[in-house]
Amino acid sequence: MASAPVADQLRLLDVQALDTRLAKLAHQRRSHPSLAALQEVTGRAEDLDRARVDAETAVRDARRAVAKAEADVEQVTNRAARDRQRLESGTGSPKDLQALGHELESLAKRQGVLEEVELEAMEVLETAQSALDAITAQRAALGEQIAQLEAERDAAFAEIDAEKATVETQRASAVEPLDPGLVTLYERVRERSGGLGVLRLRGSTTDPLQISLSLTELAAIEAAPADEIVRSEDGYIIVRVTD
Numbered sequence: 001m002a003s004a005p006v007a008d009q010l011r012l013l014d015v016q017a018l019d020t021r022l023a024k025l026a027h028q029r030r031s032h033p034s035l036a037a038l039q040e041v042t043g044r045a046e047d048l049d050r051a052r053v054d055a056e057t058a059v060r061d062a063r064r065a066v067a068k069a070e071a072d073v074e075q076v077t078n079r080a081a082r083d084r085q086r087l088e089s090g091t092g093s094p095k096d097l098q099a100l101g102h103e104l105e106s107l108a109k110r111q112g113v114l115e116e117v118e119l120e121a122m123e124v125l126e127t128a129q130s131a132l133d134a135i136t137a138q139r140a141a142l143g144e145q146i147a148q149l150e151a152e153r154d155a156a157f158a159e160i161d162a163e164k165a166t167v168e169t170q171r172a173s174a175v176e177p178l179d180p181g182l183v184t185l186y187e188r189v190r191e192r193s194g195g196l197g198v199l200r201l202r203g204s205t206t207d208p209l210q211i212s213l214s215l216t217e218l219a220a221i222e223a224a225p226a227d228e229i230v231r232s233e234d235g236y237i238i239v240r241v242t243d
Contacts, residue, residue, distance in 0.1 A: 003227040004182035009239045011178060012186055016198045018171040020208070023195050025164045032160075034153035041145050048139045055132040062125035069118035076114055080107040182229060189235055198237040206238070 084104060175183055190197030199206040204218055211232060213221070221230050221238060230238040
């Protein structure tokens with residue numbers, strides 16, 4: 001049967017406690033509330049970024065529509081001004097002047113229609129610009145929220161990482177003098193079990209995980225030499241504690 005000094009087996013409990021603390025710190029880092037909040041807020045920000053692209057496209061299209069409407073109105077206005085100048089000068093035959101009068105009437109109607117189109121285009125632009133401004137403001141607010149959450153996350157991670165470094169140093173010091181075979185076995189059991197390699201046995205109770213030990217198993221453990229490395233049926237290393 002494998003054996004290791006009793007003192008080393010007892011110190012292995014300290015190593016397990018440090019490994020358990022490291023596991024808890026890793027869990028705290030993975031599950032820190034800021035991470036879920038960041039994911040949620042970042043998702044909203046990405047949605048707004050996509051919406052902003054669409055809104056910017058709508059504003060550009062609306063501006064082009066306004067520019068075209070303004071150009072159409074200007075073109076009709078300029079032509080009407082020229083016709084009016086010719087008409088007022090009286091240059092031309094009565095037939096020509098009459099035709100100019102009719103054309104001015106048509107141009108006035110055309111101008112009215114185009115001005116309505118221009119007004120509608122301007123209203124569309126105003127609506128599109130308001131939507132873009134609202135999205136931009138919301139995105140800016142989310143940007144500030146993201147920055148705040150990132151700062152909270154970084155501060156929490158710095159604290160966790162500092163404690164992790166301290167615990168890792170303590171663990172290295174605790175492991176260094178231990179029996180190499182005992183440490184190798186512990187690491188193998190801990191890897192297989194997902195983090196727990198050794199249990200403390202006081203009387204008939206184990207911790208930090210309580211497992212059922214039969215009377216036969218307890219008797220065998222009690223009868224084993226003090227330096228024997230005792231294992232449970234589940235494979236855990238059992239360290240006997242009498243105090």
